[in-house]
Amino acid sequence: MPETSEIRRQKDSQSNPQGEEIRIGVYTCHCGGNISDVVRCEKVAKVLSEMPNVVVSRTHMAMCSDAGQAMVEEDIRERGVNRVVIGACAPSLHEQTFRRTVARAGLNPYLYYHVCLREQDSWVSGGDCEGATEKAIRLMAAGIAKARHLKALDPIRLDAKQRALVIGGGVAGLRSAWDIARRGIQVTLIEKSPFLGGRMAQLETTFPAGETARELLHDLIERVLAHPNVTVHTRAELVGVRGYVGDFHVQIRRQSRGVSDDFAQAQAEAAIAACPVEVPDEFNYGLTTRKAIYRAYPGCTPATPAIDWENCTLCGKCLQVNGQGIDLENKPETFEINVGAVVVATGFRPYEPRQGEYGYGEFPEVVTLPQLIRLLALAGESEGLEWNGHPVRNIAMIHCVGSRQIEGIHEPQPDGQVNDYCSRVCCTATLHLANELRGRFPNVNVFDVYQDIRTYGRGHEDYYTQASANMVRFLRFHAEEPPEVVPAPDGDSCPVLVKIKDYLTWGEEIEVPVDLVVLAVGIMPRPIDDLIKMLKISPGTDRFLLEVHPKLRPVETAVPGIVLAGTAQGPMNIQESCAAASAAAAKVAVLLGQGLVELEPFVARVDPERCRGSGQCVEVCCYEDAISLQTFSVNGREVQRAVVTPANCTGCGACVSACPNRAIDVQGWTLEQYEAMVDAIAADLPASEVGV
Amino acid sequence: MAEKPKILILATLSGGYAGANSVGQLRKDYPTNTYILPVLCPCLFPEDFYLRAFERGIDGILVMYSGTDSPYKGGPERAAEIINRVYPMMKERGIDTRRLRLVAICTVCTGPFLKEVNEMNDLLQELGPVRRERSSTATPQPQTVQSRE
Numbered sequence: 045m046p047e048t049s050e051i052r053r054q055k056d057s058q059s060n061p062q063g064e065e066i067r068i069g070v071y072t073c074h075c076g077g078n079i080s081d082v083v084r085c086e087k088v089a090k091v092l093s094e095m096p097n098v099v100v101s102r103t104h105m106a107m108c109s110d111a112g113q114a115m116v117e118e119d120i121r122e123r124g125v126n127r128v129v130i131g132a133c134a135p136s137l138h139e140q141t142f143r144r145t146v147a148r149a150g151l152n153p154y155l156y157y158h159v160c161l162r163e164q165d166s167w168v169s170g171g172d173c174e175g176a177t178e179k180a181i182r183l184m185a186a187g188i189a190k191a192r193h194l195k196a197l198d199p200i201r202l203d204a205k206q207r208a209l210v211i212g213g214g215v216a217g218l219r220s221a222w223d224i225a226r227r228g229i230q231v232t233l234i235e236k237s238p239f240l241g242g243r244m245a246q247l248e249t250t251f252p253a254g255e256t257a258r259e260l261l262h263d264l265i266e267r268v269l270a271h272p273n274v275t276v277h278t279r280a281e282l283v284g285v286r287g288y289v290g291d292f293h294v295q296i297r298r299q300s301r302g303v304s305d306d307f308a309q310a311q312a313e314a315a316i317a318a319c320p321v322e323v324p325d326e327f328n329y330g331l332t333t334r335k336a337i338y339r340a341y342p343g344c345t346p347a348t349p350a351i352d353w354e355n356c357t358l359c360g361k362c363l364q365v366n367g368q369g370i371d372l373e374n375k376p377e378t379f380e381i382n383v384g385a386v387v388v389a390t391g392f393r394p395y396e397p398r399q400g401e402y403g404y405g406e407f408p409e410v411v412t413l414p415q416l417i418r419l420l421a422l423a424g425e426s427e428g429l430e431w432n433g434h435p436v437r438n439i440a441m442i443h444c445v446g447s448r449q450i451e452g453i454h455e456p457q458p459d460g461q462v463n464d465y466c467s468r469v470c471c472t473a474t475l476h477l478a479n480e481l482r483g484r485f486p487n488v489n490v491f492d493v494y495q496d497i498r499t500y501g502r503g504h505e506d507y508y509t510q511a512s513a514n515m516v517r518f519l520r521f522h523a524e525e526p527p528e529v530v531p532a533p534d535g536d537s538c539p540v541l542v543k544i545k546d547y548l549t550w551g552e553e554i555e556v557p558v559d560l561v562v563l564a565v566g567i568m569p570r571p572i573d574d575l576i577k578m579l580k581i582s583p584g585t586d587r588f589l590l591e592v593h594p595k596l597r598p599v600e601t602a603v604p605g606i607v608l609a610g611t612a613q614g615p616m617n618i619q620e621s622c623a624a625a626s627a628a629a630a631k632v633a634v635l636l637g638q639g640l641v642e643l644e645p646f647v648a649r650v651d652p653e654r655c656r657g658s659g660q661c662v663e664v665c666c667y668e669d670a671i672s673l674q675t676f677s678v679n680g681r682e683v684q685r686a687v688v689t690p691a692n693c694t695g696c697g698a699c700v701s702a703c704p705n706r707a708i709d710v711q712g713w714t715l716e717q718y719e720a721m722v723d724a725i726a727a728d729l730p731a732s733e734v735g736v
Numbered sequence: 737m738a739e740k741p742k743i744l745i746l747a748t749l750s751g752g753y754a755g756a757n758s759v760g761q762l763r764k765d766y767p768t769n770t771y772i773l774p775v776l777c778p779c780l781f782p783e784d785f786y787l788r789a790f791e792r793g794i795d796g797i798l799v800m801y802s803g804t805d806s807p808y809k810g811g812p813e814r815a816a817e818i819i820n821r822v823y824p825m826m827k828e829r830g831i832d833t834r835r836l837r838l839v840a841i842c843t844v845c846t847g848p849f850l851k852e853v854n855e856m857n858d859l860l861q862e863l864g865p866v867r868r869e870r871s872s873t874a875t876p877q878p879q880t881v882q883s884r885e
């Protein structure tokens with residue numbers, strides 16, 4: 045049982061030497077006029093120079109330049125500056141730059157504070173030079189106040205396991221696994237379904253270059269499977285997680301495949317044929333059926349069929365073909381592996397239209413875009429297109445189904461939210477298919493019913509140009525007046541009518557008789573609530589997984605060591621999914637590559653001398669194992685004291701406000717620092733400073 | 737120089753602070769008597785932090801958190817609970833409760849950012865300095881306010 049004094053000593057060894065004189069260097073950047081055109085920087089510097097503890101106060105045209113940084117380094121080395129405050133652009137741009145500057149001169153990088161004088165002052169203060177200058181003085185004064193309370197901090201360093209877990213075997217997960225493996229890190233990839241490839245396997249030719257999806261995919265799958273650093277488990281799911289970045293213990297549950305890998309091809313075909321069960325085939329979005337012993341599609345990986353435990357009746361017909369190699373008992377196994385990082389690549393599901401939405405589920409002639417892709421694949425080389433036993437001559441394709449929904453107009457999803465985002469891939473995918481239809485079946489008329497055409501990527505606009513040239517007819521509706529799909533009157537040549545108020549003809553009401561209506565459904569994240577809870581990651585209001593910062597920390601979640609790849613994060617095409625997957629892999633490689641992980645030290649820290657063991661901090665903390673009460677002996681008496689596990693603490697500060705004894709703080713963001721900053725902002729400026 | 741009301745903005749790095757930077761990128765003007773401090777999550781601040789700020793002469797506080805987009809689990813809910821507990825304490829001290837507002841601001845919420853700042857500024861022009869409000873009421877309870885010092 046540790047003694048509190050021992051902890052106290054540890055604490056002291058990390059804080060500043062007692063009695064050290066605080067010598068602050070303050071720098072106000074002109075930012076080449078961006079700041080100084082509005083803020084009177086020289087005036088600011090002069091006022092600051094008179095504040096307690098400030099030993100130098102300077103300005104510079106560009107603090108981030110070599111000369112600007114050299115000035116700071118020299119002041120640290122030559123003038124004993126031991127706290128640095130720089131007022132410049134947003135900290136997201138140069139805070140890290142200046143931390144490195146300070147560290148180069150031998151000062152702890154956390155003895156630096158960055159004040160934003162550009163985005164939050166000069167750029168938003170118009171011509172109010174006086175107001176902007178006063179604001180700059182107060183903001184800088186607040187920075188100086190914080191600097192007086194800054195303590196040297198060390199990043200948290202932890203050993204990192206040289207293995208990553210990738211969740212999801214779609215193109216994003218595969219791409220991540222491949223990139224991570226090539227950097228010499230072990231990878232375990234788990235895929236929930238029995239087959240690899242995800243949604244991309246369900247595509248045929250793809251935009252923008254027209255390549256065949258499965259060819260690209262198989263090439264990737266083969267490379268992944270052949271790599272010695274990769275282990276793949278299909279039918280595997282995450283069921284538990286403990287630990288933190290560098291050292292996660294993940295529990296994986298794997299269901300039996302039911303068929304052994306050495307089961308011969310010919311026998312597999314016969315066993316599949318023998319199975320009497322027929323269920324809708326999810327690979328073809330229910331257009332066809334499959335058996336309870338099945339392959340996703342011809343040529344899928346793994347090639348060994350799998351038993352669908354939900355639908356298998358255990359009748360044993362497949363065993364009669366050749367019992368060896370088939371085991372009709374599902375024996376799920378759970379095992380644990382130790383990984384340093386996790387890539388979440390759980391992908392998307394197409395939006396499922398509501399019953400009756402544009403006639404979906406009411407009229408057999410209404411299908412979705414993913415179904416059309418499968419329909420065209422199943423049509424093979426046939427000369428004409430048929431649906432529901434009838435030849436198809438007229439097709440309407442409706443955009444934005446389940447995307448760009450508007451509250452009050454569209455019915456919300458079960459969680460009460462409308463899908464207000466653009467699904468991004470459907471416009472180009474629709475035009476790509478419209479072109480394919482016109483190319484393969486020149487007698488088929490295609491009507492493209494859209495709100496806006498968003499062919500945003502390189503080469504995507506060509507699909508629109510080509511569709512126009514291909515005589516695809518465009519009709520445009522407004523979101524408030526969506527088209528209607530109604531049965532055609534008896535005797536009409538087509539079964540359904542699409543009624544559109546067309547804004548390309550200034551609001552003319554148009555009725556298009558068609559044989560098939562294709563709904564360009566949007567992209568929604570797969571339901572992964574369990575996974576979200578286990579990993580403690582957050583979805584946004586759109587339900588897609590959230591990154592820390594879309595620009596500065598894309599693909600990183602707020603949980604250190606957990607990164608995102610592909611459409612789990614938002615609508616993306618294959619190119620974007622792969623780019624995100626490679627970014628995720630790079631993050632993993634950077635994180636684990638050095639064998640150690642370094643975390644920002646902004647975590648809670650308990651002052652054991654103030655702590656009374658009330659446990660309120662433990663109650664409010666939402667993170668597992670981040671803070672706990674432990675028993676210590678103080679003067680021979682056993683007491684409870686809160687102890688933080690830095691690697692599990694996110695630094696949110698819930699415990700800080702909960703502590704009745706003010707015994708806990710988030711390092712680098714302490715209440716004392718905030719109070720000092722508030723005081724500096726509230727303080728009256730001395731008479732000499734008024735009238736800036 | 738006439739004393740302008742002082743607006744303290746506690747803005748999360750993942751929300752309001754980034755939103756303020758987006759406003760800057762667009763060069764949209766708002767009053768200069770606005771002082772933004774970055775925070776990880778406002779659930780860090782106990783009730784008396786706010787009371788203390790008013791006591792020191794901060795006239796209005798906008799807490800711009802990340803709402804449901806917050807990367808911190810439970811943080812936004814907790815911040816809201818704390819702020820809800822601050823309101824009756826403000827009332828007790830004769831401080832107009834409209835001086836404290838919790839608003840969700842995202843990284844690109846430039847419109848809502850400007851609206852909140854301008855509305856708070858207008859309100860404070862109307863209410864006048866917090867010092868006047870506080871001095872016009874009976875003895876506040878400095879004990880609670882200062883118990884953390």
Ligand SMILES: Cc1cc2nc3c(=O)[nH]c(=O)nc-3n(C[C@H](O)[C@H](O)[C@H](O)COP(=O)(O)OP(=O)(O)OC[C@H]3O[C@@H](n4cnc5c(N)ncnc54)[C@H](O)[C@@H]3O)c2cc1C
Binds near residue numbers: 251392394
């Ligand atoms: C109609 C349509 C047409 C398209 N056409 C094109 C095109 O032509 N060109 C183009 O570039 N893009 C196109 N796209 C987009 C493309 O399909 C996606 O970008 C791509 O498939 C996304 O891959 P992913 O790996 O992110 O997700 P997915 O393919 O969904 O893969 C996710 C994988 O994770 C697995 N999984 C899910 N949850 C778990 C779990 N809890 N545990 C383990 N595994 C799990 C799933 O089983 C799946 O295998 C189209 C999309 C649609 C809807």
Ligand code: SF4
Binds near residue numbers: 445447467
């Ligand atoms: S990509 Fe096109 S069809 Fe899809 S939601 Fe966006 S605008 Fe609508």
